Amino acid sequence: MEAISISPHIKRKANGKISIKTGNKSERVMKWTISTLTLLTIMAFLFFNYDGLDLAKAIPETAYNLKVMFLEPGLSHFTWGAAFYQVGITLGLAFLSTILGAVIAFFLALMAATNLSNKWISKTVRIFVAIVRAVPTVLWVLIFAIAAGLGSEAAILGMLFHSIAYLVKAFSEAFEEVDKGIMEALKATGASWWHIVTHAVVPSTFTYLLSWTFLRFEINFSVAVAMGAAAGAGGIGFELFMASGFYFDMREVGLITYMILLLAIILELMSTRLKNRYFPATAK
Amino acid sequence: MSLVRVENLGKSYNAQTKVLKDVSFNVEAGEFVSIIGPSGAGKSTLLRCINRMVEIDEGNVVFDGQDVGSLNKKELRKMRTNIGMIFQHYNLVPRLSVIENVLHGRFGYKTTLEGILGKFTEDEKEQAFYLLKKLGIEDHAYKRCDQLSGGQQQRVGIARALIQDPKIVLCDEPIASLDPNASKVIMDYLKSITMELNITCIVNLHQVEIARDYSDRIIGLSKGGIVFDGSSYKLTTDSTDLIYGTTTPKVQKRQLVTV
Ligand SMILES: Nc1ncnc2c1ncn2[C@@H]1O[C@H](COP(=O)(O)OP(=O)(O)O)[C@@H](O)[C@H]1O
Ligand SMILES: [Mg+2]
Numbered sequence: 345m346e347a348i349s350i351s352p353h354i355k356r357k358a359n360g361k362i363s364i365k366t367g368n369k370s371e372r373v374m375k376w377t378i379s380t381l382t383l384l385t386i387m388a389f390l391f392f393n394y395d396g397l398d399l400a401k402a403i404p405e406t407a408y409n410l411k412v413m414f415l416e417p418g419l420s421h422f423t424w425g426a427a428f429y430q431v432g433i434t435l436g437l438a439f440l441s442t443i444l445g446a447v448i449a450f451f452l453a454l455m456a457a458t459n460l461s462n463k464w465i466s467k468t469v470r471i472f473v474a475i476v477r478a479v480p481t482v483l484w485v486l487i488f489a490i491a492a493g494l495g496s497e498a499a500i501l502g503m504l505f506h507s508i509a510y511l512v513k514a515f516s517e518a519f520e521e522v523d524k525g526i527m528e529a530l531k532a533t534g535a536s537w538w539h540i541v542t543h544a545v546v547p548s549t550f551t552y553l554l555s556w557t558f559l560r561f562e563i564n565f566s567v568a569v570a571m572g573a574a575a576g577a578g579g580i581g582f583e584l585f586m587a588s589g590f591y592f593d594m595r596e597v598g599l600i601t602y603m604i605l606l607l608a609i610i611l612e613l614m615s616t617r618l619k620n621r622y623f624p625a626t627a628k
Numbered sequence: 629m630s631l632v633r634v635e636n637l638g639k640s641y642n643a644q645t646k647v648l649k650d651v652s653f654n655v656e657a658g659e660f661v662s663i664i665g666p667s668g669a670g671k672s673t674l675l676r677c678i679n680r681m682v683e684i685d686e687g688n689v690v691f692d693g694q695d696v697g698s699l700n701k702k703e704l705r706k707m708r709t710n711i712g713m714i715f716q717h718y719n720l721v722p723r724l725s726v727i728e729n730v731l732h733g734r735f736g737y738k739t740t741l742e743g744i745l746g747k748f749t750e751d752e753k754e755q756a757f758y759l760l761k762k763l764g765i766e767d768h769a770y771k772r773c774d775q776l777s778g779g780q781q782q783r784v785g786i787a788r789a790l791i792q793d794p795k796i797v798l799c800d801e802p803i804a805s806l807d808p809n810a811s812k813v814i815m816d817y818l819k820s821i822t823m824e825l826n827i828t829c830i831v832n833l834h835q836v837e838i839a840r841d842y843s844d845r846i847i848g849l850s851k852g853g854i855v856f857d858g859s860s861y862k863l864t865t866d867s868t869d870l871i872y873g874t875t876t877p878k879v880q881k882r883q884l885v886t887v
Contacts, residue, residue: 532708533734533788534736542746
């Protein structure tokens with residue numbers, strides 16, 4: 345026992361008790377970050393400009409607006425048919441950018457996965473993708489709007505760009521999880537790189553690829569709503585923007601919000617169903 | 629002429645340690661050779677130098693008259709079709725069916741496009757079923773591999789190696805994850821590959837008894853060098869001590885104390 349308690353491997357706290365935390369840098373950084381952020385939040389509330397804010401009036405007015413919006417929804421500026429058509433456009437934007445993005449991301453992810461590619465190609469693709477991902481989708485849409493003009497083309501290109509970057513990261517991480525032994529076994533039979541990709545890597549990761557793609561579709565749907573307004577890409581987002589910012593029609597805003605909510609729920613249910621039906625193994 | 633000639637083979641993964649040092653031996657066609665040695669001795673590395681799954685640093689490996697180290701990519705693929713390989717963890721694609729996994733052994737003979745599309749001839753499929761039948765797992769052909777027991781999965785691994793129509797089969801600890809019964813079944817199948825099909829087998833093992841029971845010849849590897857090479861009946865306790873390092877109870881006890 346004597347020999348153990350003076351071992352140089354044991355870390356001790358200031359009071360001499362044995363520490364079981366690794367005490368490394370990342371732990372300390374995390375602690376500092378959280379305390380700093382908490383402090384900043386509290387300070388922010390103290391420094392807000394509260395002039396002209398009359399809480400006694402503001403709260404009931406907001407409550408009234410919300411009441412009209414969500415308890416008395418209705419259409420006045422366009423028909424049900426048009427509303428569904430606009431929802432269709434938004435879904436179309438999301439669908440196109442997701443599917444195209446997934447296909448392109450698949451090939452880029454093969455280049456980015458360290459176990460399938462060489463070091464330099466992998467690094468290059470990773471850095472490129474990280475930069476693309478760091479810029480928000482809206483900015484990409486606006487950047488593409490310079491060339492394509494504001495509208496659905498710019499929206500799709502921008503969403504596509506960001507989807508690719510997002511999916512390359514997700515896909516390549518899935519590829520890297522593939523058992524090295526499986527790939528070694530196929531390589532040892534004389535199989536080529538493409539054989540290994542199509543018959544070992546893809547079957548092993550297919551459920552992940554599909555889940556990530558569907559998740560991205562859900563994200564792209566909400567982005568497409570926002571882009572409809574911000575980039576004039578049309579669709580239900582644009583109608584929402586018109587209803588709230590142009591006509592100040594609370595009832596229409598309420599109805600459109602309900603439609604979007606309903607669709608989001610349907611998408612969520614579909615993705616769960618899809619996973620349970622075809623991939624019971626991953627649903628566990 | 630020997631099927632495999634290993635001449636002064638040296639290998640290191642990094643500058644500090646040499647995993648294999650000046651290893652030389654020949655294997656004749658139709659031989660059943662076991663390589664034994666403690667873990668970390670370099671058994672797996674040695675096996676992977678034969679089909680160049682790892683690059684050869686020093687010396688030569690000559691397989692069937694070809695210098696393995698000097699082959700280009702295409703020639704290497706072609707050579708690998710002649711070498712089957714069997715692994716401790718079977719290394720099957722778990723989500724695919726047994727029959728699909730067996731047919732993976734034919735990729736070496738396919739063009740890129742044929743392989744991607746999974747185009748296999750009727751002959752190849754019949755051969756796959758024939759092998760599964762010989763190995764006693766024909767009724768599992770359409771099951772997913774992850775539903776099979778370890779022993780059954782290893783038999784799929786053997787079928788995948790045999791459908792390559794190989795001249796040699798390299799086995800890296802084929803029974804290390806199996807219970808004694810399944811181990812016996814697998815070793816019996818490996819032995820029959822050599823006896824009936826005249827396919828050479830090199831098997832990495834860490835069980836000395838099994839190596840002695842099954843092989844014609846044993847190579848003892850210790851710290852990357854060959855310390856024994858001869859008929860299995862010549863393997864004495866002295867030579868196993870040499871291979872594994874002396875392990876008397878006294879030494880073990882002292883080690884426990886220092887831990
Ligand atoms: N890919 C690798 N990279 C670096 N070192 C390795 C690699 N593979 C094996 N080694 C090292 O080489 C030595 C021999 O390993 P191995 O051939 O697997 O021995 P064995 O199969 O006899 O247990 C070990 O010390 C191991 O750590
Ligand atoms: Mg090994």
